[in-house]
Amino acid sequence: DAGKGEFDHYMKKEIHSQPTALSNTIEGRVEDGEVSLEALPAGSFTDIEEVQFVACGTSYHAAVYGAQLLKSAGVRADVIRASEYESVAGPVDETTLTVAVTQSGETADTLSAVREAADRGARTLAVTNVVGSTAAREADDAVYIRAGPEVGVAATKTFSSQAVTLALVGQRIVADVPAADHPDDAEAMLESLADLPEQVESILETTDAERLAKRYIDSQSFFFIGNGLGHPVALEGALKFKEITYEHAEGFASGQLKHGPLALVTEQTPVFAVCTGGDDGKTKTNAIEAQTRGAPIVSVSPDDHPVVDAADAHLSVPDTHPVWTGLLANVQLQLVSYYAADLLDRPIDKPRNLAKSVTVE
Numbered sequence: 001d002a003g004k005g006e007f008d009h010y011m012k013k014e015i016h017s018q019p020t021a022l023s024n025t026i027e028g029r030v031e032d033g034e035v036s037l038e039a040l041p042a043g044s045f046t047d048i049e050e051v052q053f054v055a056c057g058t059s060y061h062a063a064v065y066g067a068q069l070l071k072s073a074g075v076r077a078d079v080i081r082a083s084e085y086e087s088v089a090g091p092v093d094e095t096t097l098t099v100a101v102t103q104s105g106e107t108a109d110t111l112s113a114v115r116e117a118a119d120r121g122a123r124t125l126a127v128t129n130v131v132g133s134t135a136a137r138e139a140d141d142a143v144y145i146r147a148g149p150e151v152g153v154a155a156t157k158t159f160s161s162q163a164v165t166l167a168l169v170g171q172r173i174v175a176d177v178p179a180a181d182h183p184d185d186a187e188a189m190l191e192s193l194a195d196l197p198e199q200v201e202s203i204l205e206t207t208d209a210e211r212l213a214k215r216y217i218d219s220q221s222f223f224f225i226g227n228g229l230g231h232p233v234a235l236e237g238a239l240k241f242k243e244i245t246y247e248h249a250e251g252f253a254s255g256q257l258k259h260g261p262l263a264l265v266t267e268q269t270p271v272f273a274v275c276t277g278g279d280d281g282k283t284k285t286n287a288i289e290a291q292t293r294g295a296p297i298v299s300v301s302p303d304d305h306p307v308v309d310a311a312d313a314h315l316s317v318p319d320t321h322p323v324w325t326g327l328l329a330n331v332q333l334q335l336v337s338y339y340a341a342d343l344l345d346r347p348i349d350k351p352r353n354l355a356k357s358v359t360v361e
């Protein structure tokens, strides 16, 4: 318990250590508007035509984030739940880069997927927090997220550091893959990354998450929606919420709400609408659809975002490049889950039936 310091739980400590973790993740990796990663020198990916991400749980959501960034830069990318790999991997050969995203580097499903990819001829890369882990040792290359040890079963700081690391690895890939278009605003995006640790700090100092958790704690189900880069954040928000509160929570792509989940929507189902300043039009219109059926809407977005006027409550996200906004929104959602679980008196650091690292398939 001594390791918790001033905090009641490791999870809260780890949420609060994100500014430091992110500074470590970034340190020395962006120079003169370019990404430099020791393990992956310029030219590393010139023969790669497709990138596949394999991961589980929270790492899967970080992988969805990373894959979207690559796709938006014109690189063929796919993200596969590691446990499904054998059935759905599709064609794999030496032009495939398979990226295992795994905090622990020991998740059995992820190790098995990346081994299968290597057997089929893919080049492999591990993006992990643990130096010398099985994934790091077995993959052709490894990039470390440098988040520091995470004790809470629910991953928090490692999601943020994974997503940033994947964005940096993505920039290296985009620079090398002949078919990619270097995004016009890549330099602005990398420049604004330097502000991310401070922006997380400002959320930690000003968050309204505890009050919101109290306001909605008696609801029946908790929904999280987002579009584009907001989608993996919505999925992660829901996963965190169900893991530690034991309440029913689901994350959806905003436009899918009307294709089924809307049947569940009542005044008892708050909808957290994650807006990143990217393609959010669908998030606002679908949030309003839910509101018309009585659901309270919580906007998780910059203050000047159009969704805020329509919302019943708001969690404020500092203005930054839209590539990073979702990671800041995620910090607000981590805090909502934490405070909700605390109000319900759950064993936050060790939720029932869950393990930090699942080493069986």
Ligand code: G6P
Binding pocket: 056, 057, 058, 059, 101, 102, 103, 104, 105, 106, 107, 110, 153, 154, 155, 354, 355, 356, 357, 358
């Ligand atoms: C378990 C943990 C999750 C974690 C997942 C993947 O399910 O409870 O928090 O996201 O494993 O773990 P990894 O170490 O591969 O990122």
